[in-house]
Amino acid sequence: MVIINGESAGAKRPFIEIRNSILECLASGQKTINQISGETQINWKTVERHLTYLVGKGWVREAFSSAYVRIFELTAFGKDHLRKNFRKGITLVDKKIIRLHGVDFP
Numbered sequence: 001m002v003i004i005n006g007e008s009a010g011a012k013r014p015f016i017e018i019r020n021s022i023l024e025c026l027a028s029g030q031k032t033i034n035q036i037s038g039e040t041q042i043n044w045k046t047v048e049r050h051l052t053y054l055v056g057k058g059w060v061r062e063a064f065s066s067a068y069v070r071i072f073e074l075t076a077f078g079k080d081h082l083r084k085n086f087r088k089g090i091t092l093v094d095k096k097i098i099r100l101h102g103v104d105f106p
Contacts, residue, residue: 018042019050023059023074023082029093030063030073054078 013021021040025031033051037044051072054060059078064071074082079092 013042015050018046019054020086022047022050022054023078024086024090026060026072026074026078027082027090027092030071032069032071036072 018040021042022036025036025039031039033044033047036042036051037047040047042050051060055062055072057077058075059081060072061075062070063073074092082090082092
C-alpha cells in the first residue's frame with residue numbers, strides 16, 4: 001500500500017462514505033452528475049451508480065433529464081435523512097438549476 005499525504009492511495013472508500021458524500025453535496029441544491037463528481041472527487045460513473053441506489057431509496061430524485069444532462073436533487077426523505085444522521089450544522093438549500101415555464105439554465 002502506498003501512503004500519500006497521510007492517506008492511502010488507491011484505497012477504496014466504503015459505499016456508505018460515497019453515498020453520504022453525494023447526499024451532502026446535494027444539500028446545497030440541484031446538481032448534475034459531473035458537478036457531484038467534481039465536488040466529491042468521485043468518478044462520474046461511480047456517482048451515477050450510487051445515484052441509482054439513492055433514487056431507489058427515495059432520498060434523491062432526477063429533477064431534469066435530457067439527452068445531454070441529468071440533474072438530481074434531494075427529496076424530502078433525503079433531507080430528513082441528512083438532518084437526522086449528519087452533523088448538526090448541515091445547511092440545506094433549495095437552489096434550483098432549472099425553472100419550468102421559461103426554462104433557464106445557468
